Amino acid sequence: MSRVGFIGTGHIAAPMARALARDGHEVSVSDRNAQIAAELAAQTPRITVLGNQAVVDRSDILFLCLRPDVAPDVLPGLEFRAGQQIVSVMAGVSRADLLGVCAPADAISQTIPIGFMEHGGCPLAAYPDGAVLEALFGQTNTVIPVASEAALNQHFAACKLIPGMLDMMATASGWLSERTGDARKAELFVTRLLGGYLAALGDVEAGRLTTERDALATPGTISRMMIEGLEGGDMRQVLTDTLNRINTRLEGMA
Ligand SMILES: NC(=O)c1ccc[n+]([C@@H]2O[C@H](COP(=O)([O-])OP(=O)(O)OC[C@H]3O[C@@H](n4cnc5c(N)ncnc54)[C@H](OP(=O)(O)O)[C@@H]3O)[C@@H](O)[C@H]2O)c1
Secondary structure (H helix, E strand, O other): OOOOEEEOOOHHHHHHHHHHHOOEEEEEEOOHHHOOOOHHHHHOOOOOEEEEHHHHHHHHHHHEOOOOHHHHHHHHHOOOOOOEEEEOOOOOOHHHHHHHOOOOOOEEEEEEEEEEHHOOOEEEEEEOOOHHHHHHHHOEEEEEEEEOHHHHHHHHHHHOOOHHHHHHHHHHHHHHHHHOHHHHHHHHHHHHHHHHHHHOOOOOOOOOOHHHHHHHHHOOHHHHHHHHHHHHHHHHHHHHHHHHHHHHHHHHHH
C-alpha cells in the first residue's frame, strides 16, 4: 500500500481519494476545499486532511488536482523531493512547466480521470507511461498510455464527448416526454438504453463502432433514417470542428 496525497481537494480529487482509501492506501488531502476535505476525512480514517506542504511531505505519490489558473500560484511555493512520483490531472498545464515547478521530482505522469473512475470502467489516458496509474487504479479501470503530450490533450478534448452525449440524450428524452407526458420514464428509458447498449459492447477494437452502427442501420431501416438524418444535418462535421476547437484551446493553455 502507498502513501498518496492530493493537492487541491475538489471535484476530481474526491472520487480518486475515496477509491484509494477504499483499496487500503493511506491518503492525505489538502485543506482546500475545506468542506470536501472534511467530508472525505469523516468517511474513513484512511483519509487525513493536512496543509499543502504537509501533504507533499507525507506522500510517495502526489496527485496535482488544482485548476490550471491556480497551479502557478501554488506549486512554486511547495518543496518536492527527488524520487517522489507526481501525477498531474490538470488540463492544459504543460509537462515542461510541471518539470520546472516539481524539481527535483522528475517522475511525472499526466492523466485524465473522470469522476466515475471510483466505480471502475473508466479509461485513463496516461503520458508518458501508465505504470503508477496501473498500480493504483488498473484493477478496475483501463489505463491507456498515449504517445505524446499532444495526444494526451487530444484525449482531454475527446472527454468532452460526455457533455455532448448528455446534451443529445437530454434532447431525445425531452422529445420523448413531450409525446408520452412522462419525463421520468423518458429519461430512465434513454439513459438505460445507451448505458446498457455500451456496457454490452464489451471489449472494442478499431472499427467496431462503425461495424455495430452499420449492422443496425441497414438500407431501408429506421436506424438508417437516423444516420442519414444526422449526415444531412452535417452532425459529424460539427462534432469534428468542435473537437478541433477544444483541442486548439487546450494546446493554447499548455
Ligand atoms: N472535474 C473533472 O471531471 C476533471 C477531470 C479531469 C481533469 N480535471 C482537472 O482537474 C483539475 C481540478 O479540477 P476540479 O474540477 O477538481 O476543480 P475544483 O473542484 O475547483 O478543484 C480545485 C481545488 O483546488 C483547491 N484550491 C484552490 N486554491 C488552492 C490552494 N492554494 N491550495 C490547495 N488547493 C487549492 C480548490 O479549493 P477551494 O474550493 O477552496 O478554492 C478546489 O478544491 C483541473 O485542472 C481540471 O482540468 C478535472
